[in-house]
Amino acid sequence: MFQYTLRRLFMLIPVLFGMSVIVFAIVHLIPGNPAETMLGERATPEAIERLTQEYGLNEPLPTQYVLYVKNILSGDLGTSLRSKRPISEEIWPYLAATIELAFASMLFAVVIGVNAGIISAWRRQSWFDYVSMLIALIGVSIPVFWLGLMEQWIFANELHWLPSTGRDNARDPVQAITHLYLIDSLIAGRWDQFLDVVRHLILPSIALGTIPMAIIARITRSSMLEVMNADYVRTARAKGVKGFSTVYVHALKNALIPILTVVGVQVGFLLGGAVLTETIFGWPGIGRYIYEAISFRDYPVIQSGILVVATLFVLINLLVDLLYAWIDPRIHYS
Amino acid sequence: MCQKLMIETGQSLSVKEPLPEGKYPSGQEAQETIAHVSPWQEIWQRLRVHRFFQWGAFVLVLLVLLAIFGPLLTPYSYDGTNLSEGLKPPSSEHWFGTDDLGRDIFTRVAYGARISLWVGLAAVSGSIVVGTLLGLVAGYFGRWIDTLISRLFDIMFAFPSILLAIAIVAVLGGGLVKALIAISIINIPTFGRLVRSRVVSLVQEEYVQAARAIGLGHAPIIFRHILPNTIAPVIVQGSLGIATAILEAAALGFLGLGAQRPTPEWGRMLADAREFFQSAPWTVFFPGVMIMITVLAFNMLGDALRDVLDPKLKT
Numbered sequence: 001m002f003q004y005t006l007r008r009l010f011m012l013i014p015v016l017f018g019m020s021v022i023v024f025a026i027v028h029l030i031p032g033n034p035a036e037t038m039l040g041e042r043a044t045p046e047a048i049e050r051l052t053q054e055y056g057l058n059e060p061l062p063t064q065y066v067l068y069v070k071n072i073l074s075g076d077l078g079t080s081l082r083s084k085r086p087i088s089e090e091i092w093p094y095l096a097a098t099i100e101l102a103f104a105s106m107l108f109a110v111v112i113g114v115n116a117g118i119i120s121a122w123r124r125q126s127w128f129d130y131v132s133m134l135i136a137l138i139g140v141s142i143p144v145f146w147l148g149l150m151e152q153w154i155f156a157n158e159l160h161w162l163p164s165t166g167r168d169n170a171r172d173p174v175q176a177i178t179h180l181y182l183i184d185s186l187i188a189g190r191w192d193q194f195l196d197v198v199r200h201l202i203l204p205s206i207a208l209g210t211i212p213m214a215i216i217a218r219i220t221r222s223s224m225l226e227v228m229n230a231d232y233v234r235t236a237r238a239k240g241v242k243g244f245s246t247v248y249v250h251a252l253k254n255a256l257i258p259i260l261t262v263v264g265v266q267v268g269f270l271l272g273g274a275v276l277t278e279t280i281f282g283w284p285g286i287g288r289y290i291y292e293a294i295s296f297r298d299y300p301v302i303q304s305g306i307l308v309v310a311t312l313f314v315l316i317n318l319l320v321d322l323l324y325a326w327i328d329p330r331i332h333y334s
Numbered sequence: 335m336c337q338k339l340m341i342e343t344g345q346s347l348s349v350k351e352p353l354p355e356g357k358y359p360s361g362q363e364a365q366e367t368i369a370h371v372s373p374w375q376e377i378w379q380r381l382r383v384h385r386f387f388q389w390g391a392f393v394l395v396l397l398v399l400l401a402i403f404g405p406l407l408t409p410y411s412y413d414g415t416n417l418s419e420g421l422k423p424p425s426s427e428h429w430f431g432t433d434d435l436g437r438d439i440f441t442r443v444a445y446g447a448r449i450s451l452w453v454g455l456a457a458v459s460g461s462i463v464v465g466t467l468l469g470l471v472a473g474y475f476g477r478w479i480d481t482l483i484s485r486l487f488d489i490m491f492a493f494p495s496i497l498l499a500i501a502i503v504a505v506l507g508g509g510l511v512k513a514l515i516a517i518s519i520i521n522i523p524t525f526g527r528l529v530r531s532r533v534v535s536l537v538q539e540e541y542v543q544a545a546r547a548i549g550l551g552h553a554p555i556i557f558r559h560i561l562p563n564t565i566a567p568v569i570v571q572g573s574l575g576i577a578t579a580i581l582e583a584a585a586l587g588f589l590g591l592g593a594q595r596p597t598p599e600w601g602r603m604l605a606d607a608r609e610f611f612q613s614a615p616w617t618v619f620f621p622g623v624m625i626m627i628t629v630l631a632f633n634m635l636g637d638a639l640r641d642v643l644d645p646k647l648k649t
Contacts, residue, residue, distance in 0.1 A: 276585055
């Protein structure tokens, strides 16, 4: 396991290197002087000159790249042109907001998806199977932003059940400590705020979690169907193990690997795909942070934001790989 | 090629129907029956009875008809504004209602079908051509070329796709064509990896070794002997890929990074209608439903094609 972990970590290096090249190239592929692009058409020559000096933009590209990587490795993600603050300082609250949303969405996706998949496989060709697979098919086809808008329309504007935008009650904001509001409200011992944060999370996490939920339901169903025909499940049944525990205890354990793979991939999707959900629900997350940076030509934020999300994505995938090497020891040898 | 494909799909060569007792064909008769059904015919036979294929194809035909003839059914143009008719609910005059500028939503949605179908097909075609070529080269030549191309795919996969698309659009600038190019680029590794993995195993096949042994060059081996055998999974993935591409184009349009006003692209329409959706929900409802139906149709087609062409891919 140790060797496998080392090898997997080693394989990360070229990927991280390539990612940094691509992200670096984003700004430098734009025709013209990056400083001019960043500052816009009305920038004074002095301002352009200052920025060119500051970023070393008149150095040859390889030198600039080395400088860029050096900065990143020392924890310097650059300075936002809009807020004039170091990105490494201001990025966390946005990232925390997205992580909280992604976590809630994944919870929704896994709980509903896995159970729907299991029951569909267990009661194959029943009405439950047909209905849940139809929902899963619609689920992968629905545009997230449209689903979000429909949710807002029905549950916030028509029924007034849930808040339509934001993370917490603007009149009674959560005292930010970790910026994960679920945790912050608990630290403050404010159950009312905790519930309020949960209420704010429900609509966006359903919108964001629907596609992963549908994919997880489909993969769970098919991998359960495969496992449930296996000899050991039949033996368990023959021994008189009840239906419920054959399915949930015996079969599920071995159907887990493909499910886990999908979950890993989908976490990345949630981090990146959150930009649409965040736009609709006024969620101050990392996707929104990057997206808004585009209209302000805040290239350092675009660069570093994308790099941070992609690195997180890669690390999560690594974690998933290691996790299933742990669940299924056969993977070590492949 | 055909025979190979049959072996790969694991299908028997003839359409099996139970024979009456005592009427088993002789070996020669059986051979003749086999000869009558070409693999493509058999694929078609299996496909046309697949319920997902029937539904998907039906919806798609309707969409194509809507795209071609839809705008002719109404007297309105997609960008003809009429402020006195603004935000009218669906009626016999305006089937899907009107938007804030009094434009007929049905006409716009029908034009939007042209755009989305075109974007989906064009973007995926681009990804398929580039991805397949890279995959063929990587899988066939192996060694450092394979490492280089595979790592490139790994790196591209490391970016969440919509973010990568946003980044590319940030470089290229907005607009429908730029968005299309971005979508095409981000989907290249999907096809590249698929083809590569197929090619890696095909290179080991005896018929490829034989082709090499008789002195055939790389290009004829790759394009005549290997490429045809990678087509089945590419077709399956292509159909599913069109669904994804349409969704991605709509997402970019919704974010204001794709089609620009007054182009009636569905995602863009949704974004423009957002502020009115409380007072005029139909402005948001119809473009969204259209995206969903179109994507659903391609997903159903893809699922059916996968069942028939490439059961191994089944998830």
